[in-house]
Amino acid sequence: MQIIVVGCGNVGRTLIEQLVKEGHDVTAVDLDKSRVEQVVREYDVMGYIGNGASRTLLIDAGVKKADVLLAVTAADELNLLCCLIARKAGDCKTIARVRNPIYTLEEVSFIKEELGLSLIINPEMAAAHEIARLIKFPSAIRVENFAKGRLDLLGCRVKEGSELAGCALMDITSKHNVNMLVIAVQRKGEVVIPNGQYVLEEGDVVYFVAEPTKVMQSMKKLGNVNRKVHxxxxxxxxxxxxxxxxxxxxxxxxxxxxxxxxxxxxxxxxxxxxxxxxxxxxxxxxxxxxxxxxxxxxxxxxxxxxxxxxxxxxxxxxxxxxxxxxxxxxxxxxxxxxxxxxxxxxYPKKITAERILQYIRAMNNSMGSNVETLYQLVDDRIEVLEFVVRSNHDFLGIPLEKLHLKKNLLIACIVRAGKFIIPGGKDEIRMNDSVIVVTMDRGLECISDIMR
Missing domain, CATH: 3.40.50.720 (NAD(P)-binding Rossmann-like Domain)
Structure with missing residues (x-):
């Protein structure tokens, strides 16, 4: 997609970096010459120096052909004006960052409807929602959701005395009766996508997926007790x-x-x-x-x-x-x-950027890509993606053990008709499945990209 980002501050740079990684054509706009030069140099994007509320500048920046404009400057009213002018000049989707608390939920809804905005994001409110989610699982380092909330991804430390310390991953289900799948492990600064022979140690940070009803049991086995927060x-x-x-x-x-x-x-x-x-x-x-x-x-x-x-x-x-x-x-x-x-x-700027990126991915999804959800773990060294299989592929119905999957890639789980499946070699991918993929590679846009 062709995307214009107005505002090259912390949030803008974070967005530009990720959008470029995901293969979008990005144009950056900012009043600050040094900021524009920096993002052009670092991310190989087009850059325009000037006011993003200028109709002439936006036309020069390609707003008439753009799919979406993101206004993420530090000024709420400027962001709203940029979006209004972009809608009139180019008829593209628009997203504005609005952080002033005087704009209540009712006012934001009114502004969004009247100005025809696609999304208004309040960074402080988004951060509060993220913190509230972490408080729900006090022992977790990170909490994310897949498959429309039917699957949780959590990061937890293997505590001293954990039942799983010294246990090979292939034995977790049989010996400890835990229905979880470890998708990544961070140990002393190094991160791996582990195989079945990998043995957990005390102090490891373990990222795993599990059904919401199984999360507490999995955390307890790792030595993490979720006490009620008072x-x-x-x-x-x-x-x-x-x-x-x-x-x-x-x-x-x-x-x-x-x-x-x-x-x-x-x-x-x-x-x-x-x-x-x-x-x-x-x-x-x-x-x-x-x-x-x-x-x-x-x-x-x-x-x-x-x-x-x-x-x-x-x-x-x-x-x-x-x-x-x-x-x-x-x-x-x-x-x-x-x-x-x-x-x-x-990271507040990452939380804001991620909310915006989720909307962009949903748009991109309707235009051919089928990445439903994407999260990055451990300093962005690992990506966890959710694909929904909406079209036919040669590998559908074939056991996973017979597929030639890319290296450093793991099929973490399959959600089929609401049922959570930790896949083994005999399992297969079918039409309409939600497939969670863990990889160290970048640029996966379609479920077919998992194949060598």
Whole structure:
């Protein structure tokens, strides 16, 4: 598809990088010359310097032939105006990033309908939804869904004393009666798509797929006990905290918020009358102890500084026995974070980009590709894709053991008529199946691409 991205900040660059990887024709637009030059140099895309709300500039950038325009600048109103002009000048699909909380859900729905937008994404709300999903499985490092929620993908650490430590993957089902499939393992910075002979060790980060009803059993075998969450501490009082707190309070979870700005604390107290709002330095150890961090089930480190968030999460993991959820802005910290136990890591710009990319993939799906869902794991070194078989292929109905599949590729599972199948060599792919594929290669666009 031909896609125009207006705004080359963190979210814009993340989108451009992934869209190029997925084979789209991308044009970048930004007022900042250096930003445009950077993305043109790094990702080999077309670039235009100027205001994305300019009709002339958008026409020059190819809006009349574009399939979709993504407006992800830092200014909400500019994003909305870009989308409006793109709709009038090119009649393409439009997606806007709108983050100001004054735009309520009702107002967003009205704006979307009146301006003819395809999607409006609120980054703070999207991040809150991601955190809420992680809180549902406190022991998990990562939680994703496939097959329209019928299949869960989770990442968990193999804890000390786990029944599965020292167990070969081929023996998990027969010896431990666990219906899960390990699709990737991260050990000491290295990541592999394991075969049946692979033996798990304590400290491994294991990514596996399982039916929602089997997830708890699988996590327990890995030594992860999911206790009910009663208390959550959030350090940092931004808009994500507001959205998250409202959700947690509505389901009966006690919320403590620590925020350094006295003025913001006053606002939070009005917005969240049922939450405990503390004005103070979230890195003050004595304050954390005084406000009961040791009794918390979850600690969300959500300040604007990566280093503070990392230190807070380390403290929570080591001294409070709480699950930590850590906000990180800079991808460059990945190598350091792999050696530290900071719980679940959330990259706000990646969350926003992923929501937009899901919509793009759905559009692309209707235009010939059949990638339903795509997630990237372990610093983007592994891709997990969901394909739906909608057309006939030569390999349908043939046992998997007889197929010539690409190397570094695993058929993780097959969902057929709502039934979850961990495939063996005798299983086969059929029409209308949802097929989950794990690979270290890039560029898979169709289920047929799994073949050599």
């Amino acid at each position: 208390k959550v501490m959030i350090i940092g009082g931004g808009e994500t905290t507001v959205y998250l707190s409202k959700h947690l309070l509505n389901i009966g979870i006690h919320v403590t918020i620590i925020e350094s700005s006295k003025e913001r604390c006053g606002e939070l107290s009005e917005l969240l009358p049922n939450a405990l709002v503390i004005c103070g330095d979230g890195t003050d150890r004595e304050l954390l102890l005084e406000e009961g961090i040791e009794s918390m089930n979850i600690v969300v480190a959500w300040t604007n500084f990566d280093e503070e968030n990392i230190m807070l999460s380390l403290y929570a993991q080591q001294h409070a026995k709480a699950k930590a959820i850590t906000k990180i802005h800079k991808i460059e910290h990945d190598e350091i974070l792999q050696t530290l136990d900071v719980g679940s890591i959330c």
